[in-house]
Amino acid sequence: MKTKQDFFDRVYKLVAKIPRGKVTTYGAIAEACGIRSSARTVGWALNGASESGLPCHRVVNRFGALTGKIHFGDFHLMEDMLRSEGIEFDEDGCVNMEKHLWIPTKLKAKMKKKKTSSAVRSAKKPRLSRQ
DNA sequence: ATTATGACCTGTG
């Protein structure tokens, strides 16, 4: 059956499959669940999952920024957890996506078709992390 | 039932 709960469940399962020392993005999860446009809902799902023992700290936004750290109680908690797993941070405080970004296998096969101009969006990253 | 907000992303000017 296709319900909201089903979507949440998929998100949880995907997040649970994120390898230690790796991170993924909301968009990747959303698209892996079949809807790339509802990346926001993924965040909502994680909001309820932050206390469910899921590695939600391994989920970051497209730029590697820890946008969800504010939901961890302490801002440095999420960062500490990631660092404990061997994840390196950029000078901007963002996760080193090139090294630690992990994409679900299903999505990998999908995105083989398209090639996004990540160069353009990468240029945007400094602007976001500019606080 | 409608409006507003959110741990976001993509596309166009």
Place this chain on the structure above:
DNA sequence: ACACAGGCCATAA
């Protein structure tokens, strides 16, 4: 290359 606006789905008031 940067800035603005739209969209999409679920929850809260």
